[in-house]
Amino acid sequence: xxxxxxxxxxxxxxxxxxxxxxxxxxxxxINETYNKLALEHIQQHPKxxxxxxxxxxxxxxxxxxxxxxxxSTCTPPGAEPAGICLACSYECHGTHRLFExxxxxxxxxxxxxxxxxxxxxxxxxxxxxVNSGNKYNDNFYGLYCTCKRPYPDPEDEIPDExxxxxxxxxxxxxxxxxxxxxxxxxxxxxxxxxxxSHCHFLWAYASQLAVPPLTKxxxxxxxxxxxxxxxxxxxxxxxxxxxGVEHQDTKEQKQTEQFNEPSTSSGSACPQVVTKNEEPxxxxxxxxxxxxxxxxxxxxxxxxxxxxxxxxEDCLKMYSELExxxxxxxxxxxxxxxxxxxxxxxxxxxxxxxxTLNSMNRVQQVxxxxxxxxxxxxxxxxxxxxxxxGTVVKREDIQHFFEEFQSRKRRRxxxxxxxCS
Numbered sequence: 001x002x003x004x005x006x007x008x009x010x011x012x013x014x015x016x017x018x019x020x021x022x023x024x025x026x027x028x029x030i031n032e033t034y035n036k037l038a039l040e041h042i043q044q045h046p047k048x049x050x051x052x053x054x055x056x057x058x059x060x061x062x063x064x065x066x067x068x069x070x071x072s073t074c075t076p077p078g079a080e081p082a083g084i085c086l087a088c089s090y091e092c093h094g095t096h097r098l099f100e101x102x103x104x105x106x107x108x109x110x111x112x113x114x115x116x117x118x119x120x121x122x123x124x125x126x127x128x129x130v131n132s133g134n135k136y137n138d139n140f141y142g143l144y145c146t147c148k149r150p151y152p153d154p155e156d157e158i159p160d161e162x163x164x165x166x167x168x169x170x171x172x173x174x175x176x177x178x179x180x181x182x183x184x185x186x187x188x189x190x191x192x193x194x195x196x197s198h199c200h201f202l203w204a205y206a207s208q209l210a211v212p213p214l215t216k217x218x219x220x221x222x223x224x225x226x227x228x229x230x231x232x233x234x235x236x237x238x239x240x241x242x243x244g245v246e247h248q249d250t251k252e253q254k255q256t257e258q259f260n261e262p263s264t265s266s267g268s269a270c271p272q273v274v275t276k277n278e279e280p281x282x283x284x285x286x287x288x289x290x291x292x293x294x295x296x297x298x299x300x301x302x303x304x305x306x307x308x309x310x311x312x313e314d315c316l317k318m319y320s321e322l323e324x325x326x327x328x329x330x331x332x333x334x335x336x337x338x339x340x341x342x343x344x345x346x347x348x349x350x351x352x353x354x355x356t357l358n359s360m361n362r363v364q365q366v367x368x369x370x371x372x373x374x375x376x377x378x379x380x381x382x383x384x385x386x387x388x389x390g391t392v393v394k395r396e397d398i399q400h401f402f403e404e405f406q407s408r409k410r411r412r413x414x415x416x417x418x419x420c421s
Contacts (some may be wrong), residue, residue, distance in 0.1 A: 062108040062133050065337045068101040069093075070140045074116050081140035082110035091122050100143050103334055104169055104253075105326060107134050137170055144171040166333070167195035167324060178297035181212035187300035188335060189212040196299055199324055203294045204287035209308055211300040283310035306330050378405060 068083040073096035075082045088111035089098055112121025114129040121127060142150050144162065149155075151162055151171065162171045163181060166189045175182045178193050196202060309315070309328055317324045324333040357365060382401050386393050 016345060034096040046280075062106045062131070065103050065105045065332065065334075066107065068104050068107060069098045070101055070142065072097045072099065072142065073383055077141055081116045081136040082113075083107060083113040083134065083136070083140060084111040087123060088112075088121060092119065101139050102164065102171075104135075106331060107131075110134070137168065139170060146176050147172050147173065163190045164334075165190055165192035165195055166192055167199060167327075172298070178295070181298075182211050182300055183213060188303040189301045189305070189333065190298055191301070192298045193296060196297075199322060199327075201284060201318065202299065203290050205282060205305070205309065206299050207289065207292045207300060209305045211302055213297065213300060282312045282314060283308070284312075286313055303335065306333070335403075336381075375405065 012348075051157070063085075067086050069089045071089075071093045072082070072091065083101060083104065084093060084098075088109055092111050108131040109121075110116070110131055111123075111127075112119055112125065113127045113131065138144065138148060144151050158175070160173045160175055161181070161184070163174060163177070164171050170192065173190055177190070181187070191199065192204060220311060306327060309329055316325075316328075319327060330336060332405055356369070360368065379401065383393065386397070391403070
């Protein structure tokens, strides 16, 4: 006979085996519905790398948009510029002096390539020597804006907001954009002065889509004081009259309504990028046929302005020649990147088993719960015999139990009526 400790020990072993067997049975038997649904999903949506979701994508290829860092320890001023992904900033450069670059598009991690003389990437030792598709600027040396100063700048006592240009992806002080930026909540993206000169076609859209900047007082700008005085409606009309932008006929008013209509896209769902001509009329040519005003300033744009750009064949060719094809992609925006990260985190926190249970109807849920209770009761009784006899539960015993359990289940199922009488 076993003493009390031995019996309690065997009961503990039995309970552990019960939990393990229940989990085993749930995964391979009760969860058959879940496995079927998962298989159907995989067949319909083959597994492909989701850009920007894991560090492996950055190490193995360029990512559409991702957070980057520069290491001044490995690439000091005078060395070739290089960018590293978030994972390498922790794993390979944890003790180094890093500065954040925020996000960049179409970039592949440089960690451990030819730009790093004495460092090998711990996550992916074998890499291409050079990532020819990467683009670099002064940000990789910790310098920003046209003033080429660091941020934060210990010598700059003027409080100012830094704004990123969506074309060159450099960061600019608000006071160095040629115009006073609107309130931060009034616009979503900015194109700097140099990029507006490069993408000159945007001026035709600016008269219809851009958020007007605030009026600045030049006499006070040198002292670092900016007065945010909004233009009155009468002043705006006078400016339009002088530039010849004010429209008189009904046709032009309809054109304005067409460009100002709300976008159907949301921040969390990105529409597909148009790759072919779906519109017989070029929006850009229509806008360029009317007078519009050009200034040597940056421009500020609302959240849905990219969807208003023309996507005819001529315009797509022009975007390609200027290397700004991303302007027609609403998933390229920083807002879309942030929303995707939030959505991915919510997906990771979800319990797939609970999702499966919630996807079942009431009858299936009751059947699943009853099946689990039957398994729990019969397995407890089965394991109690081994505890009472003091024998070890073997693999063959568990396998025999499930075979018997399945046999009894089939007998019950064959006698069950599955239709309403």
